[in-house]
Amino acid sequence: MHDSNWQAEKKKLLTRLSIAIYKMTDEQLISLLHLFKDLDLKEKEKLLEIPKLHPDGVVGARDRQLLIARFFLLINQLNEADLLRFMNRYEQKRFAMLREFPRVPCNITLDLAADSRAINCSAVDISAGGMYVESCEPFSMGQSVSICFSLAAEHLALKLKGRVIRLEQGGVGIKYESMTSYQLEIMKNLISRLHHQDSSQFGTG
Template sequence: MLIARFFLLIHQLSESDLLKFMNCYEQKQFAMLREYPRVPCNFAIDLAAEGRAINGFAMDISAGGIFVESCELLTMGQSVSICFSLDDESLPLKMNGRVVRLEHGGVGIKYESLTRYQLEILKNLINRLQEQKNN
């Protein structure tokens, strides 16, 4: 009975409302699967892949990976070097990663072999970004 009611409610939604519902559900479903929460951001980032230097912008970041907006083509599973700094005073953070998601205009990169030091820097950075977002 409950399933029938659920399908009836879905059937009554307009196409745009159904798309909104599906997007919201998918975001929540993927958020539950993530080990670390994502934080929106917008800062310049440099990548290196197969001898190419790639400039982009970090759009969201977590302690497990980063989404980079870029016009450059990368491939799924491709190894990349990541380098960024949020301000002129701090040293750049350098890490290795692998492309795990391809989207129009950008790539999702999962960090590989982070040291304890790198992970601590990332967590501090994410805390700073969350504080900025909340203020």
């Protein structure tokens, strides 16, 4: 890749990483340190030291900022080949993070569009790969659907393409199709928030 083209591509990658890193939980930030472990970088051992967690399992605000700064020191050392290797690992790690929450209970009102029908219904559980929707409307196996629901916390409407993969009395299982990186980030944040809400509800008492 020509140097000018690579510099432009590198700027895009770093911007994308910056947005993602600032949104990560403390646990996710720490887990990403391992992506640098076999790259030949200056002061790598010092920069890869795991920060001390507080008793509640989180990193202090100051330590979090220092941890983020360490990421950018490491990333800025990467040459073209190593940055592409890192991004490949990052993508794999991101999908692994999504799989940490395979199925989360929810109560999300949404609209399904199927065969020119507009169906108002509710999702009762959601995962990184799909959702289960309660509905008395008829569906067929493999049927394509469009999903639209609002996310109050993000102040936006999420629109997804899906396909019916399970038929049950009173509902259907839907698998997402052709999700963009942006949609994956939004879905990850939603699942993480629902997971923590569910854990808080049943983890007390």
